[in-house]
Amino acid sequence: MSQATLSTTEVKCYHCGADCDDSIIVHDDKPFCCEGCKLVYELLQENELCSYYDFTQNPGVSPDKTYYAGKYAYLDMPEVQQRIIEFTDGRQTHVNWYLPQMHCSSCVYLLENLHRLHEGVISSLVNFPEKKVRVVIDTQKIKLSKLAELLTYIGYEPYISLQDVEGNAQQKNNRSRLYKIGIAGFAFGNVMMMSFPDYFGLGDTQSDHQLQTMFSLFSVVLALPVFFYSASEFFVSAWKSIRKQYLNIDAPIALAILVTFLRSLYEIGTQTGVGYLDSMTGIVFFMLLGRYFQDKTYSAISFDRDYKSYFPVAVTLLKKATSKDSEVPTTSNEQILVTNLQPGDQILIRNKELIPADVRLISERAMIDYSFVSGESVPVEKTRNEIIYAGGRQMGGAIELEVTKKVSQSYLTQLWNNDSLSQQQQSQKRDLVGQINRYFTWTVLGLGLAALAYWYLMGDLPRGINAITTILIVACPCALLLSDTFTNGNMLGMFGSNKFYLKNAQVIENLSEIDTVVFDKTGTLTLPDAAQIEFVGKPLSPLQKSIAKTMSEQSSHPLSRLIAKSLAASPKEKTLTHFKEVEGLGLQAQLGDDFVIKMGSARFLGIAPASDDQETSHVYFSFGGQFLGYFNIFSLYRDNLSETLTALKQRHYQTYLLSGDKPTDIALLSHLFGSEKQLHFLQKPEDKLRFIEDLQQKGQKVLMVGDGLNDAGALLKSNVGIAVSDNINNFTPACDGILEGKQLSLLPHYVKLAKAGRRIVIQSFVISVVYNIIGLSFALTGTLSPVIAAILMPASSISIVLFTTLSSRLATRLLLKKAD
């Protein structure tokens, strides 16, 4: 039995840091893993950019090997340019591209020195958190397609998707909230200053009265922009909710702000007091700050991808297209936007390219990898005239295809238009705070009205009005809201620093409520690029191992790649000749004149398949016509999987497995999941979606953990959908959260932490209720002095913020550090 990746010499590529297996290229006394890395190094050396290697160890990214000349030709099409260019005046053009490979300070250095690599680049500016680079180019000297080629060449392939080209204009950075915070903070500080004389008591002399009037007038002027501009979003949101006949969380805030403002104006106008403008500006300032904090999430990670962000922007259209008279005259292979593809068009798809529409195969044979759609890891062979569905990826040589349906009508696209997905969005509004808030608002309003009625009956109406307004001011649920926003903000940060990236605060709450966990298998529970390989049969001699390695290295089939990797320690056998790959069947080579070596499927070797051929993947090996045995390839599961599942079961979560794959490793998996009934194989994307739906109809709250596009429907449908990815820059389907693969074992702890977050919100709410009761007991009697109200307001807010911050940090430390 030979374990994968056991190379004896650990040589790391100077450029990209990958393990150099045996094909080390030495250049300038430095090892490189491939020609591409070496070329980048040479280019940087030539342009004196080698301090690239000083900031980080092995900072480079190995250039994409699937690149081919003309890949970006579509960037020079006017209709594409119109969408992706931010600004142009004919000479200078600005583009802002997303470079997912950007990962360290060296990347920033190189990308901001692009002008030294090409004279056409005028300047470039990196936004690292968003992984974007804004490049200004001189269109006379460099074309957009050339710029994209340059970036790809040095390893930073720009990611330009159909969504960019087709989608709506990108939303502007949310700067207005910063303006609002700035203005509210400015007003808050200054109104506070104006109120100090009043807190400490002014005398009764004439000049003191004049001073007070003056301070009050200044305060009103300062409070106006806060009321009309900074606080506007609370009023808008509250008004919207009232029109829909329910009270949202902003309604009581808006009411409190409104009442405080009006009462302050009244008091100042009638010279009966100084009002509570300091409290009002304070509320608005703290609330806005809390929300800014909570919404500041991960700008580089997108959670809302649909099929459009996976699809290529353009494909190569073949000349032979059945030219309808209206179409543009087609020259030989030209690029066409995939949205413009018409049924009947003939397209060319190269190795590892994604097929964007449902097509019919024209070429003789194709190997289609559907892992993207179905999760099935082994490519499927297709022959001429077969229909291939969108989302498949060609493995091997280029193929010709004829489009049968438009992109928007393909099988894959239909998955997104499933009704049950669009319906669910609305029903998720009721969160914990919302529920508390409903009772809270009505209670406060009831109390206020009761107090008003009481004083009215006692014949002291002014005192009654005083009481109700004070109640509304003091009982503003700001503390509750502050505790919620700050706890969530903290939690999001805590999860993020533990490699678990959540879309928004609502997800934390949903996560704390789940009772069922559904896992996908391929890529989620198993490792995507590793496998355990053993040879069943006669043990192989060193020569045979070398031959098997050399042969499998020639092929791009995933199984060949895995075998080559597992035999990395063997040297290359250079005497092999007549190498031949029969797509979908196997590999053949000759040693000497007539000694034939074959590896591949049983059919290819002309022997009967082994009994367990359906369960695991086999690659058979024959040596000079003599059958020696087969490589048995098992998927390798992630570490600590059994601990994770045991921990989930102990806490009484139901666990299920949904796999698009054929049934494998049933014994192992049924042990992990408890019983065979929990395992579901051969699930199509719709089946997964329906499975989740059935569970939800039974009232269960489902957490779906998946990775591929085949899980996309289920991820969206579930209460919480988490995408597992080994590189968060890779593209993950639309989901609520992205979890780094290595952290999957911490899943039970994450759920626990989410629950702790809920508890913290409730605890701080209790604290704020205590404050409110103290405040209310003063207010009901109508004797709360402005000084106490003014101190109580910020003091309660600040203590709540402190409490949530400290306790969420403590909870994270207790729950996650222990687990490491």
Next chain:
Amino acid sequence: MSALILLLSLSLLVAGAFLVAFIWSVKRGQFDDDYTPSIRILFEDKENSSSPQS
């Protein structure tokens, strides 16, 4: 009294100047990316500084 008014107006003016500076900096995009500049400051400006042997 009039001295107080003068002082108040002055203090507001100073605070207002800071507010304007803040709004200007947001508008210029200084708050769009609060991370990259911290890396950028480490880079050498001139080309001659780098040598392949690090």
